[in-house]
Amino acid sequence: MTTEVGGGRKRFILRDFLDKILSTLVVSLMGGLVLVVLWQIASRHLLNEPSSFTDELSRFLLIWLGLLGAAYVTGQRLHLAIDIVVTRQKARKQIILKRCIHSLVAFFALLVMVHGGFSLVILTLSLGQTSAALQLPLGYVYLAIPLSGLLICVYSLLNFLNPRINVIEKNKINR
Numbered sequence: 001m002t003t004e005v006g007g008g009r010k011r012f013i014l015r016d017f018l019d020k021i022l023s024t025l026v027v028s029l030m031g032g033l034v035l036v037v038l039w040q041i042a043s044r045h046l047l048n049e050p051s052s053f054t055d056e057l058s059r060f061l062l063i064w065l066g067l068l069g070a071a072y073v074t075g076q077r078l079h080l081a082i083d084i085v086v087t088r089q090k091a092r093k094q095i096i097l098k099r100c101i102h103s104l105v106a107f108f109a110l111l112v113m114v115h116g117g118f119s120l121v122i123l124t125l126s127l128g129q130t131s132a133a134l135q136l137p138l139g140y141v142y143l144a145i146p147l148s149g150l151l152i153c154v155y156s157l158l159n160f161l162n163p164r165i166n167v168i169e170k171n172k173i174n175r
Helices: 013-047 055-077 091-127 138-142 143-162
Strands: 004-005 009-012
Touching: 009 013, 009 091, 013 055, 013 143, 055 138, 055 143, 091 143, 138 143
Parallel strands: none
Antiparallel strands: 004 009
16 A cells, blocks of 8 residues: 655555556536636637526536546645644644544545435436536436545545545644
């Protein structure tokens, strides 16, 4: 699961793999979203005939972008945090507090996003709900919730297992 890289520093192979896949996917979703919105504007203002599917497709792309982006940001440890209590502690207590936080994030993601998200996906697929313009089963759109929750759980576990990333130097603020 780990490998040695330059300077004897250990890196998680799984984290690197997920980072590459997610960053590529998030950038692709953003690029697709920009193209769809540009087409929507062009068809409305240049062709005087608004495209019927672009509004819905851009909404679905934004949902996937936001949820997968949240998972990616969790993996990069760049999510919004109020860390005043943690930074005032000694290194050992920082690790304990950060591990508690990672555990709570994983628990929330597992319970609400994975379990609740899969329930939502199964329900909408069993009811046969489809989107108005694209006729896409809405279960596929909602699949972003449990997938993102699963990725957040994995990243939280990886963060939990690496104590060095859980220490914040008191005189160094990473902003």
